[in-house]
């Protein structure tokens with residue numbers, strides 16, 4: 001059998017389970033997960049390599065409609081992933097409230113002209129189990145093949161994981177060699193992943209709209225500091241009034257964010273670290289192209 005390698009884009013509505021699925025398939029925590037929709041911002045790659053091929057998963061932000069600001073960036077990212085991937089996975093969750101949303105994803109992917117497979121996620125949610133058949137039929141009506149998976153139930157099922165990976169690899173083009181070093185499981189560096197982990201913990205600790213308007217920037221990353229590496233991160237809020245909320249009474253909220261993020265970053269780095277968090281207010285940063293660029297959300301290559 002020839003060697004296959006390429007980019008496989010994960011396309012779905014916000015909260016469909018794309019990041020969770022990618023982390024499960026790559027068997028590493030690559031992309032952040034939260035119970036709130038629209039957590040994924042930048043395109044994140046998860047890489048799986050075997051001697052037969054290399055699947056590079058591209059976790060795109062969920063599909064949304066917007067032209068400007070951060071949401072405009074997210075919408076553009078999702079469409080760029082469709083255009084630039086070699087093959088696509090349509091990710092549809094059994095708990096998707098509106099059938100037309102599932103239809104839209106299947107439509108978009110099937111019309112892309114690229115090889116594709118649908119993955120029906122969250123099949124462990126019993127009261128929605130009947131929807132698996134309905135979604136499968138929707139996929140088959142568009143000429144596609146559907147797999148169903150529950151990451152909750154399959155966490156320890158390596159056979160199921162490998163079977164899915166082999167199916168997905170078949171969608172990819174032949175390639176003379178791997179596209180990334182076969183030791184890598186992501187394109188993100190530790191610095192970027194640390195910032196994403198702090199952002200994930202903000203989603204955990206904060207409610208309402210605040211986490212959506214937060215960005216996290218690593219100000220200093222002293223990998224060789226003694227006795228442990230030191231990471232200085234800044235949580236950027238978009239309104240002065242959010243600062244006090246992120247800090248919390250007696251600094252309780254920021255302490256919680258820091259403690260949980262530190263544990264996750266330590267897991268990632270395999271060693272103890274020191275994490276320092278600061279909160280800075282940059283009013284309406286997401287409406288300002290220069291600030292968005294500074295925070296890692298590149299809007300336009302022309303500026």
Ligand SMILES: Nc1nc2c(ncn2[C@@H]2O[C@H](COP(=O)(O)OP(=O)(O)OP(=O)(O)O)[C@@H](O)[C@H]2O)c(=O)[nH]1
Pocket residue numbers: 012013014015016017018019020021032033034035036037038039040041060061062121122123124125149150151152153
């Ligand atoms: N019960 C159940 N929940 C799941 C499963 N997969 C994901 N979830 C939950 O669904 C929520 C959304 O998961 P994510 O992986 O962040 O979804 P996403 O599609 O990447 O979301 P965006 O970043 O908004 O695009 C989280 O609370 C997950 O824990 C599953 O197999 N079963």
